[in-house]
Amino acid sequence: MLVGRFATILPALALAGSLAQKRIVPASSASLPVASPLFVIMLVGTVIIVGALTFFPVFVLGPILDHLLLATGRTF
Amino acid sequence: MKINMPGLWQSDLVAQAVRDSIPKLDPRSLWRNPVMLAVEIGALLTTLISAGDIIQGRPYGFDAQISIWLWFTILFANFAEALAEGRGRAQAETLRSARSEAKAHRIIPGDRIEDVSALDLRKGDLVLVEDGGIIPGDGEISEGVALVDESAITGESAPVVREAGGNLSGVTGGTRVLSGKVTIKITANPGETFLDQMIGMVESAKRQKTPNEKALEILLIGLTCLFLVVVVSLQAFAGYMGLSIAATVLVALLVCLMPTTIGGLLPAIGIAGMDRLLSHNVIAMSGRAVEASGDVDVVLMDKTGTITLGNRMATQFLPAVGVKKEELAQAAMFSSLADETPEGRSIVDLCKETLGIRGRDIRAPEGSSFIPFSAESRMSGIDWDKREIRKGAHDAIGEYVEQRGGSMPEDIRAAVESIAREGGTPLVVAEGSRILGAIRLKDVLKTGIRDRLINLRKVGIRSVMITGDNPMTAAAIAAEAGIDDFIGQARPEAKLEAIRKYQREGHLVAMIGDGTNDAPALAQADVAVAMNAGTQAAREAANMVDLDSNPAKLLDIVEIGKQILITRGALTTFSVANDVSKYFAIIPAVFAAEYPMLSVLNVMHLATPTSAMLSAIIFNAIIIPLLIPLSLRGVHYTPTTALELLRRNLLIYGLGGLAVPFIGIKLIDMLVIFLHLE
Numbered sequence: 001m002l003v004g005r006f007a008t009i010l011p012a013l014a015l016a017g018s019l020a021q022k023r024i025v026p027a028s029s030a031s032l033p034v035a036s037p038l039f040v041i042m043l044v045g046t047v048i049i050v051g052a053l054t055f056f057p058v059f060v061l062g063p064i065l066d067h068l069l070l071a072t073g074r075t076f
Numbered sequence: 077m078k079i080n081m082p083g084l085w086q087s088d089l090v091a092q093a094v095r096d097s098i099p100k101l102d103p104r105s106l107w108r109n110p111v112m113l114a115v116e117i118g119a120l121l122t123t124l125i126s127a128g129d130i131i132q133g134r135p136y137g138f139d140a141q142i143s144i145w146l147w148f149t150i151l152f153a154n155f156a157e158a159l160a161e162g163r164g165r166a167q168a169e170t171l172r173s174a175r176s177e178a179k180a181h182r183i184i185p186g187d188r189i190e191d192v193s194a195l196d197l198r199k200g201d202l203v204l205v206e207d208g209g210i211i212p213g214d215g216e217i218s219e220g221v222a223l224v225d226e227s228a229i230t231g232e233s234a235p236v237v238r239e240a241g242g243n244l245s246g247v248t249g250g251t252r253v254l255s256g257k258v259t260i261k262i263t264a265n266p267g268e269t270f271l272d273q274m275i276g277m278v279e280s281a282k283r284q285k286t287p288n289e290k291a292l293e294i295l296l297i298g299l300t301c302l303f304l305v306v307v308v309s310l311q312a313f314a315g316y317m318g319l320s321i322a323a324t325v326l327v328a329l330l331v332c333l334m335p336t337t338i339g340g341l342l343p344a345i346g347i348a349g350m351d352r353l354l355s356h357n358v359i360a361m362s363g364r365a366v367e368a369s370g371d372v373d374v375v376l377m378d379k380t381g382t383i384t385l386g387n388r389m390a391t392q393f394l395p396a397v398g399v400k401k402e403e404l405a406q407a408a409m410f411s412s413l414a415d416e417t418p419e420g421r422s423i424v425d426l427c428k429e430t431l432g433i434r435g436r437d438i439r440a441p442e443g444s445s446f447i448p449f450s451a452e453s454r455m456s457g458i459d460w461d462k463r464e465i466r467k468g469a470h471d472a473i474g475e476y477v478e479q480r481g482g483s484m485p486e487d488i489r490a491a492v493e494s495i496a497r498e499g500g501t502p503l504v505v506a507e508g509s510r511i512l513g514a515i516r517l518k519d520v521l522k523t524g525i526r527d528r529l530i531n532l533r534k535v536g537i538r539s540v541m542i543t544g545d546n547p548m549t550a551a552a553i554a555a556e557a558g559i560d561d562f563i564g565q566a567r568p569e570a571k572l573e574a575i576r577k578y579q580r581e582g583h584l585v586a587m588i589g590d591g592t593n594d595a596p597a598l599a600q601a602d603v604a605v606a607m608n609a610g611t612q613a614a615r616e617a618a619n620m621v622d623l624d625s626n627p628a629k630l631l632d633i634v635e636i637g638k639q640i641l642i643t644r645g646a647l648t649t650f651s652v653a654n655d656v657s658k659y660f661a662i663i664p665a666v667f668a669a670e671y672p673m674l675s676v677l678n679v680m681h682l683a684t685p686t687s688a689m690l691s692a693i694i695f696n697a698i699i700i701p702l703l704i705p706l707s708l709r710g711v712h713y714t715p716t717t718a719l720e721l722l723r724r725n726l727l728i729y730g731l732g733g734l735a736v737p738f739i740g741i742k743l744i745d746m747l748v749i750f751l752h753l754e
Contacts, residue, residue, distance in 0.1 A: 007305060011298025018291050038723055045730070053333065053655050054302060057310040060663050060674065061317065068673040 089162045096162065097154035108285075110297050111339025112153050114304075118327040119146035125324055138686055139324045141753065145693045146331060152700040153340025160347035160708055167354045180212035181205070183259065194249070201262045205253045213249040215260040216612045222256030226608075236609065243590050246610050248623070263612050286367040289346060292644060296335050296342075299652070303333040319670055325689060329666070332658040332692050337651035340700045341707040342644070348708040349640040356632050357623040358605070365619035369586060369603045370637030373536060374578045375630060376571060376587040376601070379543035379550070382627035383525055383557050387418030388501055388517040390426040394491045395513035404513040405430040408505050411457045411465040414446035419517060420456075423467075423503075426515075465507050473504040473511070482509030499552025521557055528631050529558045531715035537634065538583075540574065542566045571597035588622070588630045590614055603637075605630055639710040642721065646711050646729040647703065653733030654699070661692040661741050680738060682745045690753065691744040695737055 033039065100106065106113045122143040129136035179191045183202040194212035197203065202218065205211055211224070221239040224247060235254050238244050247260060285293070307330045314321050346363055353360050360366045377383060395404040409427035412420040427433075444460030447453075455468025455476065466476055470492045474484045488504065491514045495502040501517040529539050540561045543550045547564035554562040563570055575585045575597055586603035589595075590610030598604035598617035606618030607625035615621055622629045657680075664677040665685035682688035711725065 007301065011294050011301070014294050015291055015298075018287070018294070033719055036719055038719060038726070042722070042726060042730075049652065049656065053652075053659070054306055056659050057306060057329075057663055058313055060677065061310075061313050061667070064677070065667075065671055065674065068671070068676065072673060 089159065089166060092162050093155050093158035096158035097151050100154035100158065101150060106150070109153070109339060109343065110293070111300055111334055111336060112150055114300055114334060115146060115150055115331050115336060118331050119143060119150065122146060122324045122327050137753075138690070141690060142324050142328050142693055145690075145697045146327070149331065149336055149340070149693075149697040149700065152697060153336070156341050156344040156700060156704045156707065157347065159704065160344040160351065163708070164347055164351045164354065167351060181209075197262050197265075199262060199265050203260050203262060204257070205260060206257045207253060207255050209253050211247050211249055211251050211253065211260060213262045214264040215247055215249075215262040217245045217247060217258045218261045220256060220258035222258045223254045224251050225254050226251045238609070243611055243614075244609055246608060246612060246615060248608055286346065286363045288367050288641065288644070289342065289363075292338075292342065292648065295648075296339050300334045300339075303330055306333065314667075319667065321666055325662075325666055328689050328693050329662050332662060332696050333655050335648065335651040336696060337654065337699055337703065338644070338648045339651075341647055341703060344704065345640060345643050345647070345707045345710075348710065349636060351708070352636050352639075352710065353620070353633065356629065356636070358629060358633060359621045359623065361619045361621070365603055366633075366637055367640060368584060368637070369633045370639070370641040372584045372586040372603055372634055372637070374538045374540060374583040374585045375532065375634065376540050376542055376574060376585060376597075377559075377630065378588070378627060379519070379541050379545065379553060382522075382588070382630070383541055383559065384519040384521055384553065387422070388519050389422040390419070390503075390515050391500075391518045392516040393426070393430060393513060394488070394495075394516065396485050396488050396511050399512050401513075402431060404505060407465045407507055407512050408467060408515060410441070410444075411467045411505065414458065415449070415456055417449075422517075423515060463507060465505070467503050467505045467515070470502055470504045470514070473506050477506050477509050477511055480509035482506070482511065485511055488514055496546065497548050497552065499549050499556060501549070519553055521553075522628065525628065526558050528628070532631065532634070533558075533560065534715045534717065535638065536718070540578075542571060542574070568593035569596075572600055575600045586630055586634060588627045589618070590625070603633065605633060635713060635715070636710075639713045642713060642725065643707060643711045646725050647707060649726070650703075650729040650733035653730055654696075654737045656734055657737040657741060658692045658696070660738075661688045665689050680742045680745070682742070683749045687745050687748045687753070688741075690748050691741045694744050694748070695740045699737075699740070 101116070103113060103116060106116055122139055126136050126139040126143050128134075129139055180194045180197055181189045181204040182192050182197065183204055184190055189204060197213050203212055203215070205222070217238055217240045219240050221237065223235045224238045225235045226248065236244075238247055238258070240258070307326050310329075311321055311326060346366075349366050350360050350363065353366060393401055393404050393408070395401050405427045408423055409431070412423040412427070415421070415423070441460050444458050447455075447457045447459065447466070449456035449468075453468070454472040455466045457464065457466035457468075459465075466473060468476075470484070470488075477483065484504075488511055492502040492504065495514065495516045499519060501519075503515040503517055505512045505515060532539055538560045540563065541550065541554055541557070541559045542563050543553070544566055545553070545564055547562075550562045550564035553559075563574055571587065571589070571594065575587065578585045579600070579602075584602045586605070587594075587597060587601045588605040588607065589598050590607040594606075594610070595613040595617040598606060598614055603620070604618040605620045605622050606614040607627070608615070608621055608623045609625040620633065660677060660679050661682060664674045665682070665688035667674050668678075668685045678688070680688075682691060711729075
C-alpha cells in the first residue's frame with residue numbers, strides 16, 4: 001500500500017521537474033483549454049484507469065472475492 | 077527527384093530489418109529502452125523455468141510458449157526500430173548515389189592542378205570545376221559564377237546560378253556545373269557531409285533522445301515500476317491466502333501490464349519522423365529540432381520566395397495627364413526590351429497585350445543602346461536618336477527629370493502613392509524631361525500560400541513576414557496573404573531581434589534563411605532551416621537543411637513535428653488503455669482453480685485459464701507489428717484546434733485502446749483452442 005502510494009510519486013516528481021525546466025508558453029489558440037468537459041473527462045478517466053490498474057488485482061482477491069463467496073454462502 | 081518513401085513492406089528492407097532485429101537483443105543495446113529490457117529479463121527467467129521443466133520431465137508446454145512469445149515481443153519491437161532505421165538509410169542512400177566518385181581537380185600550391193578521387197578531398201581543399209563537371213563534394217564557391225544543375229538532389233530541373241560572394245555560394249556534392257568555371261572550397265570531409273550526418277541520425281544507437289522522448293520514458297519506467305509492485309504484492313496477498321502463483325504467470329502478467337506497445341515503438345516513431353522529413357528533401361541535424369518543430373508557435377518568413385513569387389509582375393499602366401496609354405506602353409516596351417529581369421519581361425508582355433502586338437521578337441530600334449539598371453542610378457532605359465527613355469523608382473526618375481528641367485506631375489505622385497499603399501511597387505517612366513506615367517508592379521502570391529497560412533492559424537501558429545519593403549506595402553501584402561504580423565523595412569539584424577523578442581515572450585520560433593547575415597538569427601531560432609543553396613555559415617548555424625531551397629517547406633516541417641508528438645501520445649494512450657482488458661483476461665484465470673466463482677470476471681468467456689493467459693501475451697506481442705505502419709506513417713493529422721484533435725484521437729486511441737484488445741484476445745483465444753495450444 002505504502003509503496004503503491006508513495007513510490008509512484010518519484011517518477012511523477014521527475015516528470016514535474018522536467019516540465020518545470022521548460023519555458024512558460026503564453027496561452028494561444030494552440031493551447032488546450034483545460035476548462036472544457038472533454039479535458040475533465042480525460043483527466044478523471046486517466047486517474048480512474050491508472051488507479052484501477054494499480055489496485056485491481058488486490059481488489060479482486062479482497063472485496064470482490066468476498067462478495068462472490070458471500071453469494072455462495074461462505075462467510076468468514 | 078522527389079524521393080518516394082519506400083513501400084512499407086518493401087521486401088529487401090523487411091528482410092534487412094529482420095536480420096538487424098536479432099543483434100539488438102543484446103542487453104547492452106536494449107539498455108537504451110528500459111521497458112524492453114524488463115521484458116527481456118522476464119523472458120530469460122521464463123526460458124530458464126521452461127528449461128528446468130524439460131530437464132526434470134515436467135510438462136513444459138505453457139512455460140515454453142510464454143517464453144517464446146516474450147522473445148517475440150522484444151523481436152517485434154527491435155524489428156520496428158530496425159525497419160525505421162533501414163528506411164531512413166535507404167532514402168539517404170538514394171540521395172547519396174547522386175554523388176559520383178568522379179575525379180576532382182584539386183588546386184595545389186603553385187596553382188597546379190592534380191587529379192584526385194573525390195573521396196580524398198578534405199575540408200579546406202580548393203577544387204576547380206568546369207563546364208559539364210560534377211561538383212565533387214559539399215562546398216562553397218570561392219571564385220567564379222556557374223550555372224548548376226541540381227536536379228540530382230532537388231528534382232528541380234531548372235538550373236540555378238551559384239556564385240562566389242553572395243548568398244548563393246553553397247554547392248552540394250553530386251550536382252553538375254552546366255556552364256562556367258568555378259573554384260570551390262570544400263567544406264566537409266568525406267563522411268561528414270550533411271547526408272552522412274543524416275544517416276548517423278537514423279542509427280538509433282547514435283541518436284540522442286529528445287527531451288520529449290526522455291519525459292515519456294520516465295513515465296513509462298514509472299508505469300513499469302508501478303506494475304512490478306502490483307505483481308509482487310499480488311504474490312504476497314496470494315501467499316497470505318495460501319495460494320501460490322507460478323513465476324511464469326507473474327512474468328506474463330507483468331509483461332502484459334507494462335506499456336510494451338509504446339515502449340517498443342517509441343524509437344521507431346522518432347526515426348520515422350526523420351525519414352518523413354527526408355522524403356520531403358529536408359535533412360535534420362538533430363532530433364531535438366524535429367521535435368521542437370511540433371511545438372513551434374511563431375514562424376518567421378521572408379516575404380520573397382515564401383509568400384510571394386520571387387519576382388514582381390507588371391499589371392497596369394497609369395499614364396500621366398495628356399499622355400496616351402499607348403504612348404506610355406510603347407516607351408515602357410522600348411526601355412524594357414533588353415531588360416532580362418523577370419520584371420522587365422513582364423513589362424514587355426503587358427505592353428504587347430496593351431498594344432495588341434503578337435510578334436514574338438520585337439527588336440530594339442537600330443543604333444540604340446541599353447542602359448542597364450544599377451544600384452546607384454536605380455533606373456534602366458534606352459537611348460537612341462537623341463531619345464532617352466528611362467524607367468525606375470519614382471524618386472530616381474523625379475531627380476532625373478528635374479535635372480532636365482521637368483517635374484513630377486501631381487497625378488503621378490498620387491498614383492505612385494496609391495500603388496505603394498496597395499502593396500505594389502510603382503515604376504515611373506520618363507522620356508527626357510517629360511514624365512509619361514507609372515507602371516504598377518505587383519507581388520504575386522504563391523499559389524496556395526493563403527490556405528496554408530489559414531491552416532497554420534488554425535493550429536495556433538502565428539506567421540510573421542519579414543520584408544525590406546516599406547511598412548505600407550508590407551501591410552498590404554500581409555493582408556492579402558493572411559499573415560498575422562509583419563516587420564517592414566527590415567534590416568538584417570531585424571530577424572535576430574524579432575526572434576529574441578518572441579522567445580522572451582515564451583514562444584518557440586521557427587525560421588528559414590539562406591544568407592550569411594541570416595546565420596545569427598538561425599543560430600538563435602528554435603527550429604532553423606537553412607536552404608541548401610545558402611551560404612556555409614547559414615547551413616552550419618541551422619539545425620535542418622532543405623535540399624530544395626524552398627522556403628515554404630517550413631510549413632511541412634512544422635506539420636511533421638506535430639505529427640510525431642501526436643503519434644507518441646496516441647500510442648501511449650492506446651497502450652495504457654489496453655491494460656484494462658488484459659486484467660479481465662488474466663486475473664480470473666490465475667485464481668480460477670481455487671476460486672471458480674471469479675469466472676464472472678471472465679467477461680470474454682475465454683476457454684481455459686491457460687488459453688486466457690496465452691491469448692493475452694500473444695495479443696501483447698502481435699499488437700506491436702500491427703502498429704508498425706501507424707508509427708512509421710504517423711497518426712493522420714489535419715490542421716485543426718488542439719481540442720478537436722484531442723477529441724478525435726481520444727475517441728480512436730483511447731476508446732479504441734479499451735475495446736480492441738477485448739475483441740483481439742477473444743479471437744486469439746478461439747484460435748489457441750482451435751489449434752490445441754493450451
